[in-house]
Amino acid sequence: MTDLTAMPAVGGSQSRSLFLRGERTRRRHMAESRFRAIGLAAVIFGILVLVGLLGSILANGVSSFRQTYIALDVYLDPAKLDKAGDRDPEALRKLTTFTYQPLIKTAVEGLIEEKGISVDGLGGKDVEGIISKEAPAELRHFVLAHPSRIGETVKFELLADGRIDGYYKGRVTMETAKLDRNVSPEQLMLADELKAAGVLTTRFNWSFFTAPDASDTRPEAAGLGVAILGSIYMMLIVLVLSLPIGVAASIYLEEFAPQNRLTDIIEVNIANLAAVPSIVFGILGLAVFINYVGLPQSAPIVGGLVLTLMTLPTIIIATRAALKAVPPSIREAALGVGASKMQSTFHHVLPLAAPGILTGAIIGLAQALGETAPLLLIGMVAFVREFPAAPPGGFFDPASALPVQVYNWTQRGDPAFIERASGAIIVLLVFLIIMNLGAIFLRRRFERRW
């Protein structure tokens, strides 16, 4: 507008060279380059934040994918494990891990003697302390599974204590060990000797993905198994419930419902629902699904239902947008050759909208996968060591979830859990990346067909 009014003034000074830059031009150029600089700065800032975030998570978390093990020959002494000599499974089950602790102690002492290692200032407790407190449970598990091997000497790859593990990841040093009541420099020296003898190794940590959570004193044994399974169960429930319901609702609203006040109100409220804080859905889940319906606490079924409610608006909004983006000429074309409304929708509109719907669904799922707050309220924050059974029964068993596991681990005192939490975040991010890649892949595939 201002340009137009300025025109006559410029036109007055006729045949001015285009190379001459007036005050207006100079200001316009300034404004343009200023805006570009601001935009670029914003982008760079964003990238830096992202790099910093990922960098710190990776720096803290990558080490959780490696774990230190000690190879140990343990003599499964029948005099201690099976006094009656009948291998009775009932009697074996009654033995607690306390019975196995001395076996480990004997084994470690035997190992040190065999390798000819001598470390001054090591007490008896210190020697067996380099092995994780999880080890007796591991032995007991083995004996219960193979009672016939009692009396044999069996080679075990036992977890090293969390501090020993931390020593090889740079978390624990000789200096910190002097101040630490849980580990002594002598133990670290012993570990170094064992490493030199090839008994102590650090290798890829599969059990991080398969093992259940462990208690505060044994971070080295803590894994994501239950959390991953719980998250997968919940995602299955969310997918199976929210995709059909959401797509059906959006098709009805977009293609069939009349445009009137009622549908307007519904539309506004779906948008509102998408903005409801997730913790409110958690309270709803607690009140309705657990207190009223009586579903079990900490169960993936409740988590799945709550996350379904949360995901529905996202899917409905994305699906409606995808349906709206299909040109009306396609609907007219179908109706014009005598297709019914439903035929036109399902034969033509829906396939064209499918890539958008899929993307929306996967974004909704990804959102649900990372959601923590509502799960805290329905008890999924509980310490769960038992794996849930196979579906569908397993949907009702207690389980954990990935983001909740992260939250859980950051609450623990042992610094080894910071590494675990960061590792869990990496796993969560990898899941999200895989889902997004899946969305891109599916979209490409669908689009190629047309």
Added chain:
Amino acid sequence: MNMLTDAAVEETLQSGSKPAASKMAGKDVTVHYGEKQALFGVNLEVPERQVMALIGPSGCGKSTFLRCLNRMNDTIDICRVGGSILLDGEDIYDPRIDVVELRARVGMVFQKPNPFPKSIYENVAYGPRIHGLASKKSEFDEVVETSLQKAGLFNEVKDRLQEPGTGLSGGQQQRLCIARAIAVSPEVILMDEPCSALDPIATAKVEELIDELRENYTIVIVTHSMQQAARVSQRTAMFHLGNLVEEGPTDKMFTNPDDKRTQDYITGRFG
């Protein structure tokens, strides 16, 4: 061009001597879009196996009337239609009528070519499939071939029937849409400015095709091109501001119209 008009004149002379039976008829048709009235009591008969052109300035209601003929206006929520429209003497707005059956008998070709984003074959075969007009592969092959032949497209696309219909040129796409419409063997074909998105060469082909289709189908065409109306139609109806101004044989409308508004519009004084 002259030959076409000559043929049209000859045709109207013939039909003048033996008036064609009315295929569709609108009786006192009114249309409201919400509060706004778009058609004010239109009475118009569409003769069988002839081409009727609907002309008039933009917003005059000719497209609205056309879309009433196969109840395409049903898809617009706020649209209300009054009066009655008869197809072979039956009211198509009767509640007992199934609109899908109606649209199978009264097909439509749109302003912008809108082939389905599927193969050429699938575009044509879709109508027969949903109406159960063919069941075996050979039957589908046949209906696809004859429809494409009638639409004058077969020779151009016979080697690439499995390629997407959207990959054709604009004119070919529009002829594909016509083939798609005739594949369900309609009795009436409605065309809403079918050539407005096409270049002159493609337009000539489609017009030629319309002239051939007249043998078997009743055609109603909305057009903004006076020349096109003169070239392809036997009868012309002139709309203005939601009213039918006048209707008559095309040559008479273009040479000696009764109404001054028709005269003005045709000679380009308004619209």
